[in-house]
Amino acid sequence: MNQLLKYIKSPSEIEKMRTAGQLAAQVLEMITPYVKKGVTTEYLDQLCHDYIINTQNAIPACLGYRGYPKTICTSINHVICHGIPKDKKLKDGDILNIDITVIKDGYHGDTSRMFLIGKVKPIHQKLCEIAQQSLYAGISMVKPNVSLRSIGRKIEQIAKANHMSSVRDFCGHGIGKDFHESGFQVLHYDDPSAENDILQPGMTFTIEPMINLGGHQTRLLADGWTAVTKDRSYSAQYEHTLLVTESGYEVLTLRSDESLDQITKF
Ligand code: MF3
Ligand code: CO
Numbered sequence: 001m002n003q004l005l006k007y008i009k010s011p012s013e014i015e016k017m018r019t020a021g022q023l024a025a026q027v028l029e030m031i032t033p034y035v036k037k038g039v040t041t042e043y044l045d046q047l048c049h050d051y052i053i054n055t056q057n058a059i060p061a062c063l064g065y066r067g068y069p070k071t072i073c074t075s076i077n078h079v080i081c082h083g084i085p086k087d088k089k090l091k092d093g094d095i096l097n098i099d100i101t102v103i104k105d106g107y108h109g110d111t112s113r114m115f116l117i118g119k120v121k122p123i124h125q126k127l128c129e130i131a132q133q134s135l136y137a138g139i140s141m142v143k144p145n146v147s148l149r150s151i152g153r154k155i156e157q158i159a160k161a162n163h164m165s166s167v168r169d170f171c172g173h174g175i176g177k178d179f180h181e182s183g184f185q186v187l188h189y190d191d192p193s194a195e196n197d198i199l200q201p202g203m204t205f206t207i208e209p210m211i212n213l214g215g216h217q218t219r220l221l222a223d224g225w226t227a228v229t230k231d232r233s234y235s236a237q238y239e240h241t242l243l244v245t246e247s248g249y250e251v252l253t254l255r256s257d258e259s260l261d262q263i264t265k266f
């Protein structure tokens, strides 16, 4: 009945997930001071690539994954996810998601956050806040015996209450030795099919809501990767890798600029 039980990790696997998660979070911390007007996303990609390989002695999981050409994903403004770093400068008012996945000792850590470049319109700032809130609200619900359906429903409710939409064409995922565990999908909207997907201690997965100012519909660009909003409205995303514990959750990709108090508030 509960198709997620086979993805439960052993204590030694969980220890490796903690390490991979912390490394992914540390890449976001390392890159933060470089993310500003005038730098190209290609430069940011290069810095992350070299840091993961030379400093962390880890592997950039995205590079070569199903043919993806870069280390990080950089998704700007109306790009929802999987934007490919390129030789174009960040400009005042841009909102940018950087998504990092590393492999250490065979296990994956996956996390992303938004960066606001210079002076951003208040509505775009709000979009980023709501995307982060919806992630935090989803995380706050994580504990044994909770269904993924209830988490997706909560995220969709928060988007709708703010006259925004939650993307349906991309989802979170179980994660471990595999980047994306095939039978473990984390939808960010209410879907009856997730009713029997019940969380249990030792499961590791991502929540990564993509929230749009307009409709939820997506379009794929000709590069085969870049997903944009169909109506070209702006989109924001935050992502964490989580562990289900006996009493609740552990955020495996928590950064030093975040606190658990911030998360439990929602
Ligand atoms: N990190 C993305 C996720 O959250 C996946 C990126 S796959 C890539 O699942 F190939 F586009 F990098
Ligand atoms: Co992910």
Ligand code: CO
Pocket (backbone or CB within 6 Å): 099, 100, 101, 110, 111, 112, 208, 239
């Ligand atoms: Co990711």
